[in-house]
Amino acid sequence: MKTRTFTSSIAMAAAMAFAGTAMPVLAQDAGSDGEGAGESSSPVKVEPYIEVSQIAVAELSPGDDVVTFTQLAAGVDASITGRRNGASVSLRVEQNIGYGDNAQDSTTVSGLARGYTTIVPNALTLEAGGLAATTRVDGNGASTLNPLVNEDTESNIYSAYAGPTLSTQMGDVAVNANYRIGYTRVEAPDALVTAPGADPIDVFDDSVSQSAKVHLGTKPGEPLPIGVGVGAGWNQEDISNLDQRVRDAYVRGDVQVPLGETLALVAGIGYEDVEVSSRDAVVDPVTGLPVLGDDGRLVTDKSQDRQIAYDVSGLIWDAGIIWRPSSRTSFQASVGRRYDSTTYYGNLAWAPSKRESLNVSVYDTVSGFGGQLNTALANLPTEFSAGRNSLTGDLGGCVSGPDGAGCLGGVLGSVRSSVFRSRGVAGSYSVSAGRLSAGIGLGYDRRRFIAAPGTILGSADGRSDESYYVAAFLSGEIDRNSSFTTNLYGNRLESGFDLAGDVTTVGGSAAYNRSITGRLSARAALAVDHIMTEASPEDFTAASALIGLRYGF
Numbered sequence: 043m044k045t046r047t048f049t050s051s052i053a054m055a056a057a058m059a060f061a062g063t064a065m066p067v068l069a070q071d072a073g074s075d076g077e078g079a080g081e082s083s084s085p086v087k088v089e090p091y092i093e094v095s096q097i098a099v100a101e102l103s104p105g106d107d108v109v110t111f112t113q114l115a116a117g118v119d120a121s122i123t124g125r126r127n128g129a130s131v132s133l134r135v136e137q138n139i140g141y142g143d144n145a146q147d148s149t150t151v152s153g154l155a156r157g158y159t160t161i162v163p164n165a166l167t168l169e170a171g172g173l174a175a176t177t178r179v180d181g182n183g184a185s186t187l188n189p190l191v192n193e194d195t196e197s198n199i200y201s202a203y204a205g206p207t208l209s210t211q212m213g214d215v216a217v218n219a220n221y222r223i224g225y226t227r228v229e230a231p232d233a234l235v236t237a238p239g240a241d242p243i244d245v246f247d248d249s250v251s252q253s254a255k256v257h258l259g260t261k262p263g264e265p266l267p268i269g270v271g272v273g274a275g276w277n278q279e280d281i282s283n284l285d286q287r288v289r290d291a292y293v294r295g296d297v298q299v300p301l302g303e304t305l306a307l308v309a310g311i312g313y314e315d316v317e318v319s320s321r322d323a324v325v326d327p328v329t330g331l332p333v334l335g336d337d338g339r340l341v342t343d344k345s346q347d348r349q350i351a352y353d354v355s356g357l358i359w360d361a362g363i364i365w366r367p368s369s370r371t372s373f374q375a376s377v378g379r380r381y382d383s384t385t386y387y388g389n390l391a392w393a394p395s396k397r398e399s400l401n402v403s404v405y406d407t408v409s410g411f412g413g414q415l416n417t418a419l420a421n422l423p424t425e426f427s428a429g430r431n432s433l434t435g436d437l438g439g440c441v442s443g444p445d446g447a448g449c450l451g452g453v454l455g456s457v458r459s460s461v462f463r464s465r466g467v468a469g470s471y472s473v474s475a476g477r478l479s480a481g482i483g484l485g486y487d488r489r490r491f492i493a494a495p496g497t498i499l500g501s502a503d504g505r506s507d508e509s510y511y512v513a514a515f516l517s518g519e520i521d522r523n524s525s526f527t528t529n530l531y532g533n534r535l536e537s538g539f540d541l542a543g544d545v546t547t548v549g550g551s552a553a554y555n556r557s558i559t560g561r562l563s564a565r566a567a568l569a570v571d572h573i574m575t576e577a578s579p580e581d582f583t584a585a586s587a588l589i590g591l592r593y594g595f
Contacts, residue, residue: 129157543576
């Protein structure tokens with residue numbers, strides 16, 4: 043066992059740029075949100091801290107190795123809430139100093155950011171977000187957060203996006219448009235062990251994803267009895283692995299027919315063209331085997347023409363309902379035809395009180411790993427509190443806030459490079475009652491991979507990975523000087539690839555914090571992580587303990 047080795051240049055560029063540059067700008071603007079004198083400025087919260095901790099990790103099975111290390115950490119949790127500006131950042135940098143023959147020093151960076159700023163009042167805003175996280179990658183491509191154990195299989199994931207959003211009114215016509223560009227990178231693990239006889243996993247490298255949408259529409263009664271609209275959209279993701287490309291363009295019209303004050307029927311029809319293409323890998327002329335680069339990934343044969351893996355064009359349609367009985371409840375569900383098959387999607391947002399929120403979404407999309415992660419980041423609330431592992435400080439995958447919660451567990455379930463059609467459901471619930479706060483996020487994601495027949499990725503075409511995930515937390519104040527935090531997580535990936543095997547990871551952690559002075563506090567934490575994988579004949583279990591001090595500025 044060894045402590046983590048982490049390369050953080052991209053994380054620093056994405057997370058630190060947003061936290062260190064955007065936050066001061068937003069804070070400066072926050073005081074001018076009011077239109078006239080006397081209006082209060084937006085609340086700005088910036089909570090930097092430093093920590094020093096001693097951590098011990100004991101392997102309970104199959105071995106009995108014990109590693110200890112000192113952890114020095116610095117971080118900041120910041121948020122800005124305003125009518126024209128909003129942002130949340132959770133950033134943490136760690137230096138781990140290991141002891142023992144098998145221990146290594148390492149530096150890690152983890153962070154999550156999401157925010158917007160107004161360029162033109164009531165019209166144009168600029169949005170941005172970023173993620174830096176460490177995950178464990180197993181031999182079937184399964185990826186999970188909380189990777190304290192078996193660090194040889196760790197991978198570092200970075201993602202960032204930015205783009206403008208236009209929302210304005212031209213008479214009775216509402217005009218909405220946006221453009222987003224994003225970048226995602228996955229650093230391959232040092233050692234990725236597959237099941238005996240299984241093909242090597244082509245781990246996602248990096249991609250650039252872009253999307254643009256425009257929609258013009260009217261509301262029922264303004265001026266027609268029904269609402270009408272027309273829109274168009276374009277999405278493209280360019281993946282470095284074998285030059286894979288996803289391109290999706292559509293145009294459609296839609297109507298909204300009111301069935302009452304809170305209920306409406308919605309329907310739309312249009313045309314869509316979706317294409318997935320790639321190149322093949324370089325093949326060794328002597329062995330006939332594909333050539334792997336220094337990073338362990340397949341080398342792209344640039345001399346070959348691009349090959350079509352998926353090409354669907356034609357009529358698309360959907361129909362459904364919208365129910366909005368109050369400002370705290372919104373429900374939408376639709377069924378239709380897309381991607382040459384039946385599709386379902388919808389969402390539910392319910393906030394029975396200011397302290398309670400429930401969110402459920404059903405989705406169906408074609409993309410690569412990077413495009414899906416960028417979309418998930420953009421869907422997170424701008425005001426949030428990021429859940430972190432009580433012992434390691436790593437991101438837990440879920441955030442919660444007054445506008446709801448969100449989780450990234452389903453998106454991070456697999457890091458295979460192949461393009462896929464993803465269908466699934468994700469739900470989250472959070473509540474605050476007195477001194478206690480609790481939340482749970484869970485979901486299911488099914489990825490059916492798309493690849494060109496006859497290419498090195500051809501064997502992946504039509505195969506599916508199914509992932510299930512859950513993450514929960516409970517935290518609160520014990521008294522004026524002490525508090526606690528508990529976290530539980532579980533992930534399972536069932537692979538449709540021959541000999542790939544299934545992977546299940548479960549674990550939990552608990553921490554106790556005690557204030558010593560106004561700024562200095564002590565903390566203690568315990569954690570247990572358990573991994574079951576068919577690629578290994580034995581399960582892996584480890585227990586961890588921490589004691590440390592935190593100083594807040």
